[in-house]
Amino acid sequence: MAQLLDLNSIRSVxxxxxxxxxxxxxxxxxxxxxxxxxxxxAFSNELPGWQGSWLDWILLGTEEFQAKARRYQSPDExxxxxxxxxxxxxxxxxxxxPVLHExxxxxxxxxIMQFYTQEIVPSITKPGDDxxxxxxxxxxxxxxxxxxxxxHYGMFVSESKYRADVDTFNTAIKANDVKTLESLITKxxxxxxxxxxxxxxxxxxxxxxSQGGSMHDMKVxxxxxxxxxxxxxxxxxxxxxxxxxxxxI
Amino acid sequence: MAQLLDLNSIRSVxxxxxxxxxxxxxxxxxxxxxxxxxxxxAFSNELPGWQGSWLDWILLGTEEFQAKARRYQSPDExxxxxxxxxxxxxxxxxxxxPVLHExxxxxxxxxIMQFYTQEIVPSITKPGDDxxxxxxxxxxxxxxxxxxxxxHYGMFVSESKYRADVDTFNTAIKANDVKTLESLITKxxxxxxxxxxxxxxxxxxxxxxSQGGSMHDMKVxxxxxxxxxxxxxxxxxxxxxxxxxxxxI
Numbered sequence: 001m002a003q004l005l006d007l008n009s010i011r012s013v014x015x016x017x018x019x020x021x022x023x024x025x026x027x028x029x030x031x032x033x034x035x036x037x038x039x040x041x042a043f044s045n046e047l048p049g050w051q052g053s054w055l056d057w058i059l060l061g062t063e064e065f066q067a068k069a070r071r072y073q074s075p076d077e078x079x080x081x082x083x084x085x086x087x088x089x090x091x092x093x094x095x096x097x098p099v100l101h102e103x104x105x106x107x108x109x110x111x112i113m114q115f116y117t118q119e120i121v122p123s124i125t126k127p128g129d130d131x132x133x134x135x136x137x138x139x140x141x142x143x144x145x146x147x148x149x150x151x152h153y154g155m156f157v158s159e160s161k162y163r164a165d166v167d168t169f170n171t172a173i174k175a176n177d178v179k180t181l182e183s184l185i186t187k188x189x190x191x192x193x194x195x196x197x198x199x200x201x202x203x204x205x206x207x208x209x210s211q212g213g214s215m216h217d218m219k220v221x222x223x224x225x226x227x228x229x230x231x232x233x234x235x236x237x238x239x240x241x242x243x244x245x246x247x248x249i
Numbered sequence: 250m251a252q253l254l255d256l257n258s259i260r261s262v263x264x265x266x267x268x269x270x271x272x273x274x275x276x277x278x279x280x281x282x283x284x285x286x287x288x289x290x291a292f293s294n295e296l297p298g299w300q301g302s303w304l305d306w307i308l309l310g311t312e313e314f315q316a317k318a319r320r321y322q323s324p325d326e327x328x329x330x331x332x333x334x335x336x337x338x339x340x341x342x343x344x345x346x347p348v349l350h351e352x353x354x355x356x357x358x359x360x361i362m363q364f365y366t367q368e369i370v371p372s373i374t375k376p377g378d379d380x381x382x383x384x385x386x387x388x389x390x391x392x393x394x395x396x397x398x399x400x401h402y403g404m405f406v407s408e409s410k411y412r413a414d415v416d417t418f419n420t421a422i423k424a425n426d427v428k429t430l431e432s433l434i435t436k437x438x439x440x441x442x443x444x445x446x447x448x449x450x451x452x453x454x455x456x457x458x459s460q461g462g463s464m465h466d467m468k469v470x471x472x473x474x475x476x477x478x479x480x481x482x483x484x485x486x487x488x489x490x491x492x493x494x495x496x497x498i
Contacts, residue, residue, distance in 0.1 A: 029317045039482060046340050061314045069383040091295050094380060134318040205454060
């Protein structure tokens, strides 16, 4: 528990997730936009009775299986599918010491799904349809899960900051003072450093090393990665952090 | 079809898979060795009646689901599980023009599983057990599938080389002359360039860019990646290439 709430340890998880997210985006960018993947009922011939999109179907199948492997027992993992549709784990629960204050669940995966499919996918892929629906959705699931973990990790950040200054936070929470809570958890210097680091990483990992590191054929546009964090990941993390705090006492 | 058998196009798939394989190894290296994951029957309490390892169980669940999404209809995808244990796709088959000569199936996934679990995992991970069995096996599946695709792509390489010089190959095939076939498909200069490129990529992607690119904390040892290709991936690809050719006429 001590380790989970240590800010340095939290930071190293978040920094490591940046790599995972960039790697996943690079993998996704190999395939075309494949918009059909994201349209509800577009596969109703192949999946009779299924009202969601092809991606929703792949997500449910993946999460059903991962739920059996205990994924959603972990306090930093939230499913995209309806939790009541998921089976129980086959592994006995790990003994997690309760770290977060209950009820901790603030699931913003629907918002992640929205910006990812509507804005990020069209920005990193070639337009059109290459029929690789299986590969496409597999890469989407990996990216969505990594982004989801990144955003929901905000609850650990909140808890850690809360414990470091209980009185100040309690005052703001009791007054339902969202503005103050936001300013208490916002560190502009940390955010600026994050965006700089992210740009450097995306540029680094996205280079085509096959040619000895040419800058021409970037596998994913570093600007899109930075914008995704700036416009979505960081603001959504703050939503999670504030909502968590408001329910904290 | 023309594109699938164009050597430049094949080469770009193989070069791209190098990135995927290195990324997957980096992701796997975050977790401990977790040897229990690979031991048959080690999870017999949690999975009553299951004789395989935890990884085998995760592989079967993943492949069952991916089979529904048409993965194993693709001529370059081979399952690790017994194909007769896998369900039919829910998507109609893509109209692949037959590219490979039938019977093309030379599945060496058991050999890939062996070197990966016995040699690669212990070389890239911390020793011991961190209980992250779900995450571990998920990363293993990604790596194994990428390596499998890389190795089995050898059949396309063979077919392409065969078509470029039918008479020479036919003579060697008819004489069951494995030595000559091996020398016909071996390009020492290409292999040397591949290993050099691989080392550069592993060094590049494995740098800890969080610190601005320090060379100290490599996320995966470039030597292990190079050795994996030199001792296993390249020789196994040749096995696949030669076996494919021997069945070609």
